[in-house]
Amino acid sequence: MKAIAEARTPLSVFDQMESEVRSYCRSFPVVFTRASGHTIWDRSGKAYIDFFAGAGALNYGHNDPAIKRKLIDYLAKDGLTHSLDMATEAKEALLKAFEEKILKPRGLSYKVMFPGPTGTNSVEAALKLARKATGRETVMSFTNGFHGMTIGSLSVTGNRMKRRGAGMPLTHTLALPYDQYMGSELDTTLYIERLLEDDGSGVSLPAAMILETVQGEGGIHVASIPWLQKIEGICRKHDILLIVDDVQMGCGRTGTFFSFEEAGIQPDIVCLSKSIGGYGLPLALTLIKPELDLWLPGEHNGTFRGNNLAFVAATESLRYWENDQLCRTVLEKGSIVRTRLEKLQREYPYLQGKVRGRGLMQGLAVGVDGLAEKICAEAFERGLILETSGPKSEVMKVMPPLTITEEALLAGLDILEASIKACKEEEKQ
Numbered sequence: 001m002k003a004i005a006e007a008r009t010p011l012s013v014f015d016q017m018e019s020e021v022r023s024y025c026r027s028f029p030v031v032f033t034r035a036s037g038h039t040i041w042d043r044s045g046k047a048y049i050d051f052f053a054g055a056g057a058l059n060y061g062h063n064d065p066a067i068k069r070k071l072i073d074y075l076a077k078d079g080l081t082h083s084l085d086m087a088t089e090a091k092e093a094l095l096k097a098f099e100e101k102i103l104k105p106r107g108l109s110y111k112v113m114f115p116g117p118t119g120t121n122s123v124e125a126a127l128k129l130a131r132k133a134t135g136r137e138t139v140m141s142f143t144n145g146f147h148g149m150t151i152g153s154l155s156v157t158g159n160r161m162k163r164r165g166a167g168m169p170l171t172h173t174l175a176l177p178y179d180q181y182m183g184s185e186l187d188t189t190l191y192i193e194r195l196l197e198d199d200g201s202g203v204s205l206p207a208a209m210i211l212e213t214v215q216g217e218g219g220i221h222v223a224s225i226p227w228l229q230k231i232e233g234i235c236r237k238h239d240i241l242l243i244v245d246d247v248q249m250g251c252g253r254t255g256t257f258f259s260f261e262e263a264g265i266q267p268d269i270v271c272l273s274k275s276i277g278g279y280g281l282p283l284a285l286t287l288i289k290p291e292l293d294l295w296l297p298g299e300h301n302g303t304f305r306g307n308n309l310a311f312v313a314a315t316e317s318l319r320y321w322e323n324d325q326l327c328r329t330v331l332e333k334g335s336i337v338r339t340r341l342e343k344l345q346r347e348y349p350y351l352q353g354k355v356r357g358r359g360l361m362q363g364l365a366v367g368v369d370g371l372a373e374k375i376c377a378e379a380f381e382r383g384l385i386l387e388t389s390g391p392k393s394e395v396m397k398v399m400p401p402l403t404i405t406e407e408a409l410l411a412g413l414d415i416l417e418a419s420i421k422a423c424k425e426e427e428k429q
């Protein structure tokens, strides 16, 4: 099997030189060369429909032509590429556009912090600031949450295998049951409220709670709107800061720019990365309620906080938010995916499937161990890039670029169905 794969796509330099830690190249064992919109091509010229979108970093697709134009122009005029956190024209334009097109129309007021350019950088900054602002140590997180791979972010992440990688105790955190963790009957906010109110609970008042409104990496668990509102209520009542990690669900994935808009909540701190860079370029923001902006100059720092190419791309990408067209199409496409996954769940009971999701983040949780990965591998052979998530890689995750055409969306779903069918036939033999 391996020999065949190597003959088709010589991966030997990756096998020989790259650390065993590599992962996505194992799921998609070809060498890629080119990408446009929702399509990626490998070295043999074979095209794949992208239902993965760079784990949410490519909400506007690969190499968006308007963004590309701006980047080329900026490079051609020798615009600054690296600037630490010095003031540049590119950063000025991004801050203005973010205020005008995102914050103001939503009635939100946040100071914008530029941490290092990755999601985990934004989370680390948020945790650090929450502890500094409250003088408390504990941060409450949620079961199946994912917040990144550095020590602070891992300490609020659920996945056992990833936590173990820390090689040291992950402390000053407490994991709470996310919405539906105990089934649909039990409202987990009652338990959380009780922990905080009861003098005998053994739980001290935390600095903050950190959550995703939809848990992407953790298996597409969706928090209900009332649950999110109750969590915000608990935070307000007990003077706990609310951090929403919108690194994957932000920038339109759920149908609104911020994933928490529908709940009408106003987090104290918001983490953004992945698609905020617009073009797959590294960029992260930590949004801070003005009264919490208690940093001393330089108290948090980093060399790559001035990625001007990403500023240029991000500014252009915000043009998608000048009207509600993108939102509407995300909801329409999300419902096409939803309906199709529900149909597959009904027609292929062997999957023991459950459909979960919001907007254009939909998943089919498969009840048979190892089957989701098998179907994804089959789909890849048939020209579809589809990843799994969840602690046992049990959820097939449908998250194409938000800009995918309806035609490609349907073609991708057809490939998914054919792959489910092929794996079922194999199962029978």
Ligand SMILES: *Cc1c(COP(=O)(O)O)cnc(C)c1O
Pocket (backbone or CB within 6 Å): 055, 117, 118, 119, 120, 121, 123, 146, 147, 148, 149, 212, 216, 217, 245, 246, 247, 248, 249, 273, 274
């Ligand atoms: C991907 C992700 C992160 C980490 O982002 P990196 O850029 O990989 O560090 C943090 N939080 C959430 C919700 C994510 O999906």
